[in-house]
Structures are given as C-alpha cells and as structure tokens.
Amino acid sequence: MATGEEDSSSSGLNLEGIDDVEDFVWGSQGDSESMSLGRFSHLYDLMDMGNKAFRDNRFEEAVNCFSRAHNIKPDDPIILNNRCSAYLRICQFLKSRPPSASEHRPLNGLDPTIHAGLALKDAEHFINIRSQSATPYILKANALILRFEQARDAIISGLQVDASSNALRNLERMTTNLFGRRVHGRPARTDDFDCTLCLKLLYEPITTPCGHTFCRSCLFQSMDRGNRCPLCRTVLFISPRTCAISVTLNSIIERNFPQEYAERKLEHESLTNMGPDLIPLFVMDVVLPCQKLHLNIFEARYRLMVRRIMEGNRRMGMVILDSTTGSVADYACEVEITDCEPLPDGRFFLEVESRRRFHILRNWDQDGYRVAEVEWVQDFSPPEGSKEKYDLLQTTNKVAAYARSWIKVAQETSHRACFPNKSETTRKAVSPSP
Numbered sequence: 001m002a003t004g005e006e007d008s009s010s011s012g013l014n015l016e017g018i019d020d021v022e023d024f025v026w027g028s029q030g031d032s033e034s035m036s037l038g039r040f041s042h043l044y045d046l047m048d049m050g051n052k053a054f055r056d057n058r059f060e061e062a063v064n065c066f067s068r069a070h071n072i073k074p075d076d077p078i079i080l081n082n083r084c085s086a087y088l089r090i091c092q093f094l095k096s097r098p099p100s101a102s103e104h105r106p107l108n109g110l111d112p113t114i115h116a117g118l119a120l121k122d123a124e125h126f127i128n129i130r131s132q133s134a135t136p137y138i139l140k141a142n143a144l145i146l147r148f149e150q151a152r153d154a155i156i157s158g159l160q161v162d163a164s165s166n167a168l169r170n171l172e173r174m175t176t177n178l179f180g181r182r183v184h185g186r187p188a189r190t191d192d193f194d195c196t197l198c199l200k201l202l203y204e205p206i207t208t209p210c211g212h213t214f215c216r217s218c219l220f221q222s223m224d225r226g227n228r229c230p231l232c233r234t235v236l237f238i239s240p241r242t243c244a245i246s247v248t249l250n251s252i253i254e255r256n257f258p259q260e261y262a263e264r265k266l267e268h269e270s271l272t273n274m275g276p277d278l279i280p281l282f283v284m285d286v287v288l289p290c291q292k293l294h295l296n297i298f299e300a301r302y303r304l305m306v307r308r309i310m311e312g313n314r315r316m317g318m319v320i321l322d323s324t325t326g327s328v329a330d331y332a333c334e335v336e337i338t339d340c341e342p343l344p345d346g347r348f349f350l351e352v353e354s355r356r357r358f359h360i361l362r363n364w365d366q367d368g369y370r371v372a373e374v375e376w377v378q379d380f381s382p383p384e385g386s387k388e389k390y391d392l393l394q395t396t397n398k399v400a401a402y403a404r405s406w407i408k409v410a411q412e413t414s415h416r417a418c419f420p421n422k423s424e425t426t427r428k429a430v431s432p433s434p
Contacts (some may be wrong), residue, residue, distance in 0.1 A: 017138040017167025018089070021054045021062075021082040023047075035072075043072050047079065054086055059093070062086040077136075080126040084139045087119035091143075119143040134162035141171045189260075193253055197222060197230060202253055203264040204245045210234040216245055217268065220307065221367070224300035224346060239342065272312035274371070279317045279334065280305050281363065281370040286320045287333045287354045289379075297348040301368030306348045310340055317358065317372060328370065331377070333357050 024047035035043075050065030066083035073079060094112040120143040126136035137158025144154055158168045195202050197218035204216040212231045214222075222230045229236055254261045274280070282302060287293065297306050309316055319332035339351035356376060363372040382388035 084122035
C-alpha cells in the first residue's frame with residue numbers, strides 16, 4: 001500500500017500532535033548493560049529506517065521496521081510512540097481516500113478500524129510506561145477521535161498532566177466542532193436525564209428491553225400494578241432481583257450533576273432507612289415479642305414497602321385496627337424479616353420474627369402504606385414480693401388456664417369431627433378409665 005502517493009489533507013479528521021516521529025538517539029537509551037552492542041546497533045538501524053520511511057510517507061514500511069524493533073525492546077516508549085503514529089497515519093489515509101480512487105487503484109490490507117485499534121493498544125501501553133507525559137494521551141485521543149466519549153476522557157486526562165499542550169487543546173476544539181459539545185463542559189441539564197414517572201433526575205436508572213429508562217424504584221412501583229412498560233405497554237419479564245441498573249448512565253449522571261444526584265440519593269435513603277423513631281406499618285394482626293410467623297405479601301402498596309425494607313434494616317411494625325375507632329391501635333410490635341422469597345408473580349413470601357413493642361405517637365400515609373413515629377416500650381420485671389409481681393402472676397395463671405381450656409375444647413371438637421358416626425357409649429368404652 002503506497003500510502004504516501006495520494007493527498008490526505010482533505011480529511012475532516014486531521015491528526016493533532018503527530019507531525020513527526022521521535023529519533024532514537026545513539027548512546028542515550030541506557031541499554032549498554034541490558035543488551036549487547038551488536039543487538040543495540042541493529043535496534044538503532046531499524047528505528048532509523050522506520051523514521052525515514054515515516055517521513056517519506058511510506059507508513060506500512062515504517063510500521064514493519066518499528067514492529068521488528070518492538071520485538072527486540074517491547075517497553076521502549078519511543079518505539080511505541082513512533083509505531084502508534086504510523087498506525088494513525090495509515091488510518092487517516094484510508095479514511096480520507098475518496099471512493100473513486102478505489103475504482104482505479106484498489107487497496108488490499110487492514111481497514112481503518114483495525115489500524116485505529118492497533119494504535120490505541122500502543123497508546124495505552126505508552127501511558128502505562130509514561131503516565132506523566134502528555135504525548136501518549138495525544139496519541140490515544142487521536143485513535144479514539146470517532147468515539148467521542150472515550151476520546152474526551154483521554155483528552156481530559158492528558159490536560160490534567162499538561163494543561164498547556166497545544167495539541168490537546170486543538171483536539172478539544174476539534175471534538176467540539178465534530179460533536180457540538182465542549183470537552184470540559186458538562187452537558188446541559190435537560191429533561192433527557194429525568195425519569196418520566198417521577199419527573200426527577202434519574203436515580204439508579206434501569207433501561208428496559210423496549211429501550212425506555214426509569215428510576216429503579218419508580219419502575220418496580222409501576223410494575224406492582226402490571227408487568228408492562230409504563231410508556232409503550234410492552235410486557236416486561238424483569239424483576240428487582242435480576243435486573244441491574246445501567247452503570248454507565250448512572251455514572252454519567254453522578255459525575256455531571258453531583259449536587260442534584262446527592263439530593264436524589266438522600267431522598268431514596270430516607271425511604272429505606274427512616275431513622276430510629278420512624279417505622280413502616282403492616283396492618284394485619286396483634287403479635288407478641290419473640291413470636292414467629294409467615295406472611296404472603298400481595299398488595300401493591302405492601303410489595304413496595306417490603307422492597308424498601310429489604311434495602312434498609314429489614315424491620316417494620318405489625319399492628320391491628322382498633323374496632324372501636326377504625327384507626328390503628330396505639331400499641332404494636334416491631335418485626336424483623338428473617339427470610340424473604342420473591343415469587344415470579346411479584347408477591348413476597350416472608351418469614352418474620354417479632355422483636356419489641358412500641359407506642360404509636362402519630363401515623364400518616366406514604367405511597368399507599370402507613371408510616372408511624374413511635375416511642376419504644378421498655379419492658380421490665382417487677383420486684384419480688386411486690387403487688388405488681390403478684391398481680392402479674394395471677395394474670396399469667398389465668399391466661400394459662402384459659403389457654404389449656406381452649407386447647408382441650410379444640411381437641412374434643414376435632415375428635416368429634418373425625419368420628420361422627422360413633423355413639424357416646426362407644427367413645428366411653430374405648431376411653432381409658434380415670
């Protein structure tokens with residue numbers, strides 16, 4: 001490929017900072033101890049031939065010389081710099097070559113994308129060796145110029161190393177002209193970054209298979225009432241357990257809108273970690289401390305509540321409605337979710353264990369379920385010999401006697417239900433004598 005025979009100045013993507021290659025100076029490389037004089041002389045000759053070929057626009061020949069030199073000394077920054085520059089020149093030539101030229105003189109070989117990839121590989125190797133030099137960042141930005149976001153990151157990294165680099169400044173202006181955006185400037189705050197459900201900045205965004213993006217919590221709150229996309233109504237087969245957030249989009253939002261993102265994060269955390277004196281309420285029944293039970297959560301409001309609890313401290317209050325007032329009772333018990341099994345249809349099967357009692361000071365609705373401000377009840381045992389201790393023992397004995405009586409009646413009722421055709425005398429005959 002005689003890449004120097006045609007003018008590439010018509011390219012819309014001129015290379016910045018790659019006007020020439022760097023000379024390999026004899027005796028300045030510090031290799032007298034690492035390689036023999038003959039081997040170093042051969043390395044020097046290869047670099048000299050490669051540089052002459054580069055300057056004569058014979059870039060493939062230059063790449064061949066630089067690659068042979070690279071095999072001798074793989075980590076030399078000058079070799080990497082020069083070969084990367086040659087790859088980029090070939091890539092530039094191929095991109096700028098008019099289609100009509102192929103009709104008269106077709107070319108064989110690698111395409112521009114592959115040459116750009118090879119150049120990028122050398123540039124990244126160069127950065128690992130000399131991260132405090134702007135040159136490898138210039139090379140990397142040129143290799144990535146058609147991939148704006150990656151080129152932008154390379155330019156920014158290079159300017160942090162050398163803010164006065166004219167080549168990097170020119171690349172910055174070039175990307176601005178090509179893509180209509182400033183490299184250093186943040187994108188404008190438009191509603192493109194808003195969730196179409198809550199109309200706020202996207203937080204933990206999830207992109208559905210149909211291509212729409214929502215806040216994670218907003219999407220699954222919507223799916224509690226149906227498994228369709230809120231915008232296009234496509235049926236969605238995703239769940240909170242298996243659906244991951246869009247990491248790249250979330251990172252872009254966090255980096256470009258840090259203050260608003262922090263506010264959204266604080267708002268989300270306030271729903272999952274309410275504080276020591278606030279607790280969500282599950283209105284169902286009375287429970288006592290240390291009691292264990294299973295719950296089947298199917299209502300949309302409680303499915304939302306359970307998801308938030310599982311992201312927080314895994315605790316909620318269980319309370320009963322007061323039949324006389326129609327509102328929640330004044331006292332309730334905290335329960336901890338010890339096991340949570342999400343079911344395919346969106347329900348949750350919970351195993352909970354009650355912990356401590358509390359007094360409800362006030363309660364209100366939040367997203368369909370109740371939240372309460374509480375004060376914790378401190379249980380204590382009255383001293384021995386006191387009237388309080390005596391009354392408590394009497395009450396306990398009465399409750400125990402009542403429980404035994406209830407169990408006995410239940411057993412007899414169950415026995416009669418199992419043997420409905422047996423007469424009373426038959427049952428007496430088979431009963432053990434007292």
